[in-house]
Amino acid sequence: MAQTAERENDVIRGLRRSPAGHLADAFSQGSVSGEQGVTLREVPFLTMIGVRAAPGSAVWDRLGAVMGGLPERYGQVTGSGAGDGPGTEQGVSVLWLGPQEFLVIAADGPNALGGGAAGASLLGGLLDALAGDPGQVVDLSANRTTFELAGPSARAVLEKSCALDLHPREFTVGTAVNTQIGLIPAVLWKVDEAAFRIFPRASFADFLGRWLLDGMREYAAVEVP
Amino acid sequence: MLLFSCPNCGPRDETEFHYGGQAHVPYPKDADALTDKEWSEFLFYRDNTRGDFAERWVHSTGCRQWFNMLRDTVSYEIKAVYPMGGSRPDQPPATAAQTQQKGQQS
Numbered sequence A: 001m002a003q004t005a006e007r008e009n010d011v012i013r014g015l016r017r018s019p020a021g022h023l024a025d026a027f028s029q030g031s032v033s034g035e036q037g038v039t040l041r042e043v044p045f046l047t048m049i050g051v052r053a054a055p056g057s058a059v060w061d062r063l064g065a066v067m068g069g070l071p072e073r074y075g076q077v078t079g080s081g082a083g084d085g086p087g088t089e090q091g092v093s094v095l096w097l098g099p100q101e102f103l104v105i106a107a108d109g110p111n112a113l114g115g116g117a118a119g120a121s122l123l124g125g126l127l128d129a130l131a132g133d134p135g136q137v138v139d140l141s142a143n144r145t146t147f148e149l150a151g152p153s154a155r156a157v158l159e160k161s162c163a164l165d166l167h168p169r170e171f172t173v174g175t176a177v178n179t180q181i182g183l184i185p186a187v188l189w190k191v192d193e194a195a196f197r198i199f200p201r202a203s204f205a206d207f208l209g210r211w212l213l214d215g216m217r218e219y220a221a222v223e224v225p
Numbered sequence B: 001m002l003l004f005s006c007p008n009c010g011p012r013d014e015t016e017f018h019y020g021g022q023a024h025v026p027y028p029k030d031a032d033a034l035t036d037k038e039w040s041e042f043l044f045y046r047d048n049t050r051g052d053f054a055e056r057w058v059h060s061t062g063c064r065q066w067f068n069m070l071r072d073t074v075s076y077e078i079k080a081v082y083p084m085g086g087s088r089p090d091q092p093p094a095t096a097a098q099t100q101q102k103g104q105q106s
Ligand SMILES: [Zn+2]
Pocket: B006, B007, B008, B009, B010, B059, B062, B063, B064, B065
């Protein structure tokens, strides 16, 4: 029975299409290497779990224990994967979205959402920790997709259409905020000195992907002396 | 573009916020007893102030939290940002009895 379920999950995994999957070729062709380079790719199917809990409550402590603490202030990221660099899919990160609202991000796979033994998954562990008390644990993996914008010109591309102060003295590595990029609501996470993860909702992924590609184009051109 | 100071996130573009109308409109204490006219006035009738106006805003593409703001409707100057349920900073705080009489916080 469990084996059948696992096999069915594998079939379903194979059938999934990511919101920006059709742009994969365009992303790799539009990526620029070199001193003023900037690359864009989609990191599809990351596990995302929406968590709500009141700071200081027993639920807060129990949920935090599962993931290595919940963030307590604007911009903060906690969890075992909080320091993940670009391209790594290790650990679990918890992003602050509001005083009582958080976004848990983890790798794709049965360890995150189940398919293995009940309660052994991250989602199962969080639901157990919630234990029906006031709060929320919801699988939101299909809500957003993940873009990774990296390279020396990544910040310059973002600054064209994001009003936040992205200078490193203000927007430090390990900061994640909910904001607008090109008027698209998106979560922006600075995972490294020159690497950002952007989480747009699935229906905005096509627009934002093409928008960022457009912003990257000038860096492919030979600089006029 | 106006910059609003969200109590949670700090200064952000006004396009990240949505308007929630006049603040401090108390829910009627006994809504069932109202006439249709009184009920419609509670639902739809709001002040049209020239000058300082207390209004509700939500940071919809940020922390998704509501707050109150005191804004000059002529100059658009933002005089104060204060929490939901707080009293207007330009008026003496209501006593506990007054607040109870007014009904639900707004
Ligand atoms: Zn905010």
